[in-house]
Amino acid sequence: MSLLIKGVQVISGAGGGAYRSDVLVQKNIISSIGSLKDRGADKVIEGLGNYLVPGFIDPHARSDHYCSIFSNPRQEDLLKQGVTSILGGACGVSLAPLLYGTPDLVETWSDTGEININWHSLDELLTQLEKNKLGINFGTLIGHSTLRRDIASDRKTLDKKELAVLRRLVADSLEEGAYGVSTDLGLGYGGAISSAELKEVSGAIHDAGAVHVIGLRDPKNPVKSVEEIIKLAQVSKTKVLIDGLRPTIGHTKEFKKALDAVRNTPSKMDVRFLLEPFETREIPIRTLLPELAWKNSADQALEWLRSTGGRRATRESLQNYDLRSIRVASAPRHHFLVGKTIKQIADNWGIDYIDAIRKIADISNLGATVFYSDISAPTLRSTLGEKSAIITADATGVRPGGGHSVNESTRETFPNFLRGVVSEGLLSLEDAIKRITSVPAQLFGLENRGLVEEGFIADLVILSKDNYEVRNVVLGGMIFGESKLRGEVLRHYG
Secondary structure, rough: OEEEEOOOOEEOOOOOOOOEEEEEOOEEEEEEOOOOOOOOOOOHHHHHHOEEEEOEEEEOOOOOOOOOHHHHHHHHHHHHOOOEEEEEOOOOOOOOOOOOOOOOOHOOOOHHHHHOOOOHHHHHHHHOOOOHHOOOOOOEEEEEEHHHHOOOOOOOOOOOHHHHHHHHHHHHHHHOOEEEEEEEEOOOHHHHOHHHHHHHHHHHHHHHOOEEEEEEOOOOOOOHHHHHHHHHHHHHHEEEEOOOOOOOOOOOOHHHHHHHHHHHOOOOOOOEHHHHHHHOOEHHHHHHHHHHHHOOHHHHHHHHOOEEEEEEEEHHHOOOOOOOOOOOEOOOHHHHHOOEEEEHOOOOOOOHHHHHHHHHHHHHHOOOOOEEOEEEEHHHHHHOOOOOOOOOOOOOOOOOOOOOOHHHHHHHHHHHHHOOOOHOOOOHHHHHHHHHHHHEEEHHHHOOEEEEOOOOOOOOOEEEOOOOHHHEEEEEOOEEOOOOOOOEEOOOOO
């Protein structure tokens, strides 16, 4: 099939200014850019002077965590906002490799019983996804916690033999097409990860030319946590993307100091941070609980939470929080809670808000998530233009209803980002487009994506010239809403 897009203002994604042109797509490739009014095509889109830009790239999607990549392979909520490529494997958890064929950690977010887990290696997972005919391009990182859970089921420090096994598994998965490794140093199994273990993993990542995405060891102490990550990047010479650095209310001074540490890294280092450009985010319910509930494994945390000391500590920890408007996003095996506020649940159960939080955490085996508004809006707005910020919707890709409620903030993440940074003069439209297209494509090595250039894959978005609203999305040369889209399973080869 051929597609001619006529009369658009092309913003290539490279940072240069917009220019008037036509674009011809043949099969799934951009074949010609220029004055093509005399060329014919199977399908024609009249651009009407609107902007044509590369498809947006989200490197921190959680469609694998919620298994929506299986239950909702079309991922329409992401496509509707112009996202054509996503990476999974965030927060230290991925669907592969599985040494024993059981994605235990994914069950924190979703019920995997409805999925036929017929893979062990990353290659086997990606091959299975190719058969599933996805509606979006999907690649993945390797979850550090997923690997170490299989290597050492408890939270002990890995010995030399176990470190060697870990490094080999990481190297094998990177060779099979992973775009990097995600390590969450804060929750669960990540808390036991030592500096020596981090160096082993980062060494394998560096050898493969991939990216290490690292979550803060202590979100309440972002400066120290960021300094630890920067030191690792300096030693390993690995590209690093920091996860969890957010301007939370009451901690904006610490956030700004941590951000200064990122800004002041030497130019030869590649250290950046993920940023969700909205105030309400979905978080695991266990992060609201005292430190012992999120620094231990789920079994240990639940045992402590049910104890007299755990109950007392939870009450002391939460007594100064306004919990009423917190809303349940997901609750495995307790779907009747989804969408309800803590106030509604507490009133229904005849208990107070703190006991409601504790009970939800308990009956969901710490698997519930909630929508929580804890971001400083002024600090967030001033941060959106940061050169080292990589924008993510942090979306789950699930259909609304059933066992999960959708965070409305994630549905217009990328158009809202464009409108915000341009209207406030933080970035030009051209630079803003670059931040969500070619920058993540080059960082992770997504070949032939992220630019409107001849020879590149035709993942394209037409934005309204008036308000940057998404008018058309083209995935691999096929028009969203008119054709059945077929996304690619992406593999990285360093």
